[in-house]
Structure formats: structure tokens, C-alpha cells
Amino acid sequence: MGAGKVSIRHVHKAYGAFKALDGISLDIQPGEFLTLLGPSGSGKTTLLNVIAGFERPDSGSLMVDEVEFITRPPHKRDLGMVFQNYALFPHMDVFDNVAYPLKLRGIDRASIRRRVTGALETVHMDKLAARRIGELSGGQRQRVALARAIVFEPKILLMDEPLSALDKNLREHMQMELKRLHNRLGMTTVYVTHDQQEALTMSDRIAVLDRGRVIQLDTPQNIYDHPNCKFVAGFMGETRFLPVERRESSYHLDDRSLRLASEPPHCDANGWLIVRPERLRWAGDAQRDNRIAGKVMDIVYRGDSHLVSVSLAGDHEISIRHTGSEGKELPVPGQDLELWLTPEASVVVGDAIQ
Amino acid sequence: MTVMVQEVKPAILNNSLLQRSRSLQGISFVGLSLPAAVLVAAVLIIPFSWLAWLSLFDAAGNLSAENYVRLLRPAYIESFLTTFKVAGLVTAICVLLGYPVAYLLSQLPQRAAQLLMVFVILPFWTSVLVRTYAWLVLLQRQGIINQWLLSSGLISEPLPLVHNMTGTVIGMVHVMLPFLILPLYAAMKAIDPVLLRAAANCGASPAQAFRQVFLPLSLSGLSAGIALTFVLCLGFYLTPALLGGGRVAMWSTQIADMVAKFANWGAASALSVVLLVVTGGILWGVNRFMRVPDAWGGKR
Numbered sequence: 001m002g003a004g005k006v007s008i009r010h011v012h013k014a015y016g017a018f019k020a021l022d023g024i025s026l027d028i029q030p031g032e033f034l035t036l037l038g039p040s041g042s043g044k045t046t047l048l049n050v051i052a053g054f055e056r057p058d059s060g061s062l063m064v065d066e067v068e069f070i071t072r073p074p075h076k077r078d079l080g081m082v083f084q085n086y087a088l089f090p091h092m093d094v095f096d097n098v099a100y101p102l103k104l105r106g107i108d109r110a111s112i113r114r115r116v117t118g119a120l121e122t123v124h125m126d127k128l129a130a131r132r133i134g135e136l137s138g139g140q141r142q143r144v145a146l147a148r149a150i151v152f153e154p155k156i157l158l159m160d161e162p163l164s165a166l167d168k169n170l171r172e173h174m175q176m177e178l179k180r181l182h183n184r185l186g187m188t189t190v191y192v193t194h195d196q197q198e199a200l201t202m203s204d205r206i207a208v209l210d211r212g213r214v215i216q217l218d219t220p221q222n223i224y225d226h227p228n229c230k231f232v233a234g235f236m237g238e239t240r241f242l243p244v245e246r247r248e249s250s251y252h253l254d255d256r257s258l259r260l261a262s263e264p265p266h267c268d269a270n271g272w273l274i275v276r277p278e279r280l281r282w283a284g285d286a287q288r289d290n291r292i293a294g295k296v297m298d299i300v301y302r303g304d305s306h307l308v309s310v311s312l313a314g315d316h317e318i319s320i321r322h323t324g325s326e327g328k329e330l331p332v333p334g335q336d337l338e339l340w341l342t343p344e345a346s347v348v349v350g351d352a353i354q
Numbered sequence: 355m356t357v358m359v360q361e362v363k364p365a366i367l368n369n370s371l372l373q374r375s376r377s378l379q380g381i382s383f384v385g386l387s388l389p390a391a392v393l394v395a396a397v398l399i400i401p402f403s404w405l406a407w408l409s410l411f412d413a414a415g416n417l418s419a420e421n422y423v424r425l426l427r428p429a430y431i432e433s434f435l436t437t438f439k440v441a442g443l444v445t446a447i448c449v450l451l452g453y454p455v456a457y458l459l460s461q462l463p464q465r466a467a468q469l470l471m472v473f474v475i476l477p478f479w480t481s482v483l484v485r486t487y488a489w490l491v492l493l494q495r496q497g498i499i500n501q502w503l504l505s506s507g508l509i510s511e512p513l514p515l516v517h518n519m520t521g522t523v524i525g526m527v528h529v530m531l532p533f534l535i536l537p538l539y540a541a542m543k544a545i546d547p548v549l550l551r552a553a554a555n556c557g558a559s560p561a562q563a564f565r566q567v568f569l570p571l572s573l574s575g576l577s578a579g580i581a582l583t584f585v586l587c588l589g590f591y592l593t594p595a596l597l598g599g600g601r602v603a604m605w606s607t608q609i610a611d612m613v614a615k616f617a618n619w620g621a622a623s624a625l626s627v628v629l630l631v632v633t634g635g636i637l638w639g640v641n642r643f644m645r646v647p648d649a650w651g652g653k654r
Contacts, residue, residue: 074555075559104562105557152557
């Protein structure tokens with residue numbers, strides 16, 4: 001018996017002229033928490049539905065623990081799934097919803113009671129087992145849906161934007177709970193979201209999707225710090241781009257050569273320097289760091305900091321946070337400003353990978 | 355920093371203004387519903403009260419229960435049972451025919467469903483009288499159906515398809531089917547298709563998903579359709595009168611006979627009152643029963 005390894009090879013799916021999946025290949029390791037991240041229309045939900053068996057691809061292979069799954073009907077796949085709007089059965093109470101997968105598997109009543117209670121305890125819903133679904137809040141429905149997906153101990157758990165209907169605080173709380181649950185149960189998890197913060201917080205690896213293709217597949221840290229193209233960089237954080245010009249072996253920003261810690265991997269021509277507010281410095285070493293000069297446009301109070309917007313030559317705009325611990329006074333609009341990027345924080349990306 | 359507000363006792367701030375706005379709203383509600391209320395009173399409540407009043411007097415004009423006691427005669431009891439039998443049979447056939455149609459409509463893409471829906475509703479646009487005569491043409495001894503069956507050698511004698519229970523039921527099913535399909539379709543359309551995916555994901559085969567998820571969720575629409583069809587059948591006159599050929603003694607035909615043949619308004623009124631009370635009782639009972647599926651949906 002395998003442990004929940006998923007191998008996706010050359011999966012294509014088109015709706016008329018629209019390519020929802022354009023040759024996706026992806027390996028998901030046993031026990032891994034993999035997030036499919038992308039904007040709407042990128043194919044992430046379609047890919048999840050292919051894994052679950054709700055969409056039949058035009059071609060390709062889907063191996064789960066070395067068994068071909070591509071034509072297997074969804075009810076014979078033994079995958080747990082949490083749906084976007086929970087998809088709980090409104091005519092059953094909480095207990096019966098969670099017990100449903102076990103009843104279908106012909107498990108005896110005593111075991112069902114024990115396992116449902118266990119699953120509900122895991123999601124802190126054991127006290128509400130007799131409630132009707134209509135009587136639950138969004139967060140509680142979320143927990144019941146999760147309990148129903150894990151109660152039969154599937155090797156693979158699929159989640160389709162499960163937190164998108166919750167408010168911000170609850171969402172962040174549930175992210176931590178899901179992460180801990182995954183650490184405890186250790187099942188392979190495929191998680192679909194369009195929220196980069198969620199992907200960074202929870203995943204072992206992130207697959208960034210765009211127009212039906214995997215653009216970058218890597219750890220959250222590498223995806224954030226070393227995006228392989230402008231699309232991935234723009235999807236992460238509050239990213240601004242400054243055009244840089246390639247001259248022989250170096251890149252130039254406004255005629256000054258950029259000092260980079262590593263060579264841009266997929267950029268042979270002119271590229272873009274990634275500028276994120278938290279990577280910019282108020283002070284730097286003119287011999288070592290990269291200097292960016294501009295004029296303060298406006299300052300917005302954000303509670304934990306002020307966000308200072310700076311306009312650069314060529315109608316570009318970047319921003320930097322001022323928390324008060326920089327040893328620099330908060331500038332005023334109209335003031336000239338010099339900001340710094342260390343070579344390590346200076347990352348250049350190309351337009352797109354081929 | 356304090357914001358200056360005109361000094362008013364908080365309890366009476368804009369009090370009279372809000373009071374007036376509320377009463378204006380009340381008046382406009384009453385005003386808008388008044389025409390309908392008057393109409394209902396004039397053409398429904400008053401005539402019916404008058405009917406009920408009439409039923410309490412015998413032919414000689416004396417106050418008596420004679421009109422109701424007469425209903426205990428075997429002929430009336432039989433007619434009462436026939437009415438329920440026909441209504442039950444028609445409703446049952448409508449369920450068997452209508453459920454698959456409603457299911458198909460609910461699962462089809464929007465455009466195809468709209469097209470098919472036209473065929474379901476089309477009979478509504480044709481008069482019941484015309485449709486009933488059309489059935490008469492089709493079903494009679496020399497009718498198209500018997501001729502076809504005879505010429506194909508399936509039967510040697512024409513089947514008695516009309517002027518009896520068979521014809522009555524066929525005609526009524528045709529008239530009643532949309533009344534069953536429409537509420538059922540509405541309920542099925544409201545079932546989130548993701549629930550069936552969720553059932554499949556839990557391990558349910560398509561048949562199990564249908565039986566354990568779709569069917570229970572469609573029951574509220576089904577019971578509404580059954581109640582509507584059954585109650586309409588109980589008081590249905592035209593089709594039983596024409597296709598029954600006087601041999602199917604429904605409650606409604608009894609009422610008509612009582613007025614047309616015997617001009618006994620008191621007795622006819624008593625029949626009507628009984629029908630109304632029974633119908634009201636059924637609707638009330640179904641309504642109570644339907645509270646349960648309502649609670650399933652979490653819509654309170």
C-alpha cells in the first residue's frame with residue numbers, strides 16, 4: 001500500500017478554444033502540503049477537479065501510488081475533499097454528514113460512532129454533533145466539511161479554496177489549524193488558493209499556475225525570494241517593478257550598474273528589478289548596496305507603520321515602510337529621498353519563462 | 355475633541371417624524387392591498403358564506419341537517435371514495451411520469467431546459483375543454499388509437515378507452531402533469547449540484563448519491579406538487595364529466611347534477627362545503643408535513 005504519492009503527466013484540458021490545462025506535469029510527494037496558487041482562470045481548480053475525478057482531461061496521466069486514476073470514477077478514488085462552499089448535506093445533521101463516507105464503506109455502527117466523534121473532536125466540533133447544518137456559522141461548517149473529508153482517513157486530502165468564505169481573522173486562525181492538522185495526520189494535501197499569503201503560510205511547496213501551465217514549483221521561500229519570472233514576482237507580496245537594461249554581463253538601473261548577489265536565472269535580455277517595501281532600506285553603503293533615488297509622493301498611516309510612496313524617474317513608483325525604528329525621521333511629501341537595496345535583496349526577473 | 359450636537363433630549367430626537375413615517379408606511383401597505391382584499395371578500399368569502407348558509411336549509415326552507423345527512427347514503431359515499439381514488443391514481447401517475455421529466459429539466463443546460471420547459475407549459479396555453487375533446491377523438495372506439503391498435507393486430511376488439519375511469523384518468527393526468535412538474539422542478543433546481551460531487555467524493559455511486567442526497571432534497575418540491583395536483587383533482591369537473599361519460603361519479607359531477615338536474619341548491623352547497631373542508635384539511639396537513647423539509651434547507 002502506498003502513502004499518497006501523486007504523479008501528474010502532460011494533462012491537457014480545453015473548453016473550446018480556452019486551454020484550462022495546457023500540459024501540466026507535477027509530482028506530489030507523500031505527506032506533502034502542496035498549494036496550487038494562481039489567479040482565477042489559471043487552471044488550479046480544474047487541476048484539482050481532475051485529481052478528484054470531476055473533470056475528465058482530454059489527455060494525460062494521473063498516477064496515485066503508481067495506479068492510473070485518469071478514468072476512475074470519483075466515488076472509487078478514496079480522496080478526501082473540502083469544497084469551496086463546504087457542500088454539506090442540508091438534510092443531515094453534523095454527525096450524519098461526517099458519518100456519510102463511513103456508512104458508504106459499510107463500517108459497523110460502533111466504529112462509525114467512535115471515528116465520527118474522533119474526527120469531530122479533531123476539528124473541535126464534537127459538542128455540536130446534533131446540530132442541523134443550517135444552524136452553523138461559516139467557520140463551523142468549514143470544520144464539519146474538514147471532518148467529513150478526513151474521517152475515512154484518506155491518503156490524499158484535496159482542498160478547494162476552503163477558507164475563502166471566512167472573514168480575515170478566522171481565516172488566519174484556520175490556516176494555522178489546518179497546518180497543525182496536516183502535521184499531525186500527515187496526509188498528502190493539495191490545496192487550491194488565489195491568496196499568496198495563505199500559500200506562503202501553509203505550504204511545503206507551491207506550484208504557481210498561469211493560463212493552464214505550472215510557471216514555478218518551489219518552496220515558499222524560493223518562490224517569494226527568487227521568483228523565476230515577472231508573473232510569479234508580481235503575484236507575491238506588494239511588488240513593484242523597475243525596468244533594468246542588460247549591458248554585456250551586467251544590469252543597469254538608470255545608468256548605474258546593479259550589484260546582484262546571484263545571476264538572474266531566466267533573464268537573457270532586459271529585465272525587471274523587484275522592489276518590495278520590506279526589502280528596501282532607509283540607509284545603505286554606497287560601496288556595496290544599490291541606491292535608488294526619488295521624491296516622496298505621499299505618506300499613508302497603516303497602524304503598525306507609515307507607508308511612504310516614492311516616485312522615481314520615468315514615472316515609476318515604489319513604496320517603503322517607516323516603523324519609527326530606522327533612526328530616520330519620517331519624510332514629508334515632496335522631499336528628495338535615497339533608498340537602498342542590498343545585493344541579496346536585489347532580484348532581477350525576466351518577462352516570462354519560455 | 356467633542357462634536358457639538360443641537361441639545362435635544364435623546365429619547366425624543368426625531369420621535370414624531372419617525373412615528374409619522376411609520377404610519378405612512380402602514381397606510382400605504384393597507385392601501386395597496388385593499389383592492390385585492392375587497393375582491394376576495396366580494397367574490398369569494400361572501401358567496402361562500404352564503405353557500406354554507408344555504409346548505410343548512412332543507413327544500414322547504416326549514417333549518418335542518420338534512421342536506422348533510424343525505425351525504426351518508428351509499429351513492430354519495432361511493433362517489434366520495436371514487437373522487438379520492440381518481441385523485442390518488444392521477445397524482446400517482448403524475449409522480450411517476452413527472453419526476454423523471456423534472457429531474458431531466460433540472461440537470462440539462464439552461465438553454466435546453468428552457469426549450470423543454472416550453473413543451474411542459476404548452477398545454478397551459480390551450481383550453482382544457484379543447485384538450486379534453488382532443489382526447490375524446492383519440493380515445494373513442496373509432497378513434498386513432500383503437501384503429502391503430504386494430505390495424506397492427508395487437509387487439510381484435512376496440513378497447514374501451516373513454517367514457518369510463520381509464521379515459522378520465524388519462525385526460526386528467528394530461529391536464530395535471532404541469533402542476534406536479536413545476537414545483538418539483540423548482541425544488542430540484544435549488545439543489546446545489548456540488549452536493550452530488552460531494553456525495554461522490556464521500557464514496558457514493560451515482561445511484562447512491564441520487565437516493566441519499568438528491569431524492570431527500572427534492573421531497574419538499576414533490577410534496578408541494580402532490581398536494582397541488584391532488585387538491586386540484588378533487589374538485590376537477592370538466593374532464594371527468596366529458597371523458598367519464600357519466601359513469602365516473604366524481605364529487606364535482608355530483609354537485610353539477612344537484613344544481614342542473616334537481617336545482618337543489620341546499621344539497622349542492624352541502625356537497626361543496628364538504629369538499630372545501632376536506633381540501634382545506636389536506637392542505638393544512640401537508641403544510642405541517644412540509645415544515646420538516648423546510649428546516650432541512652436551513653431556510654427559516
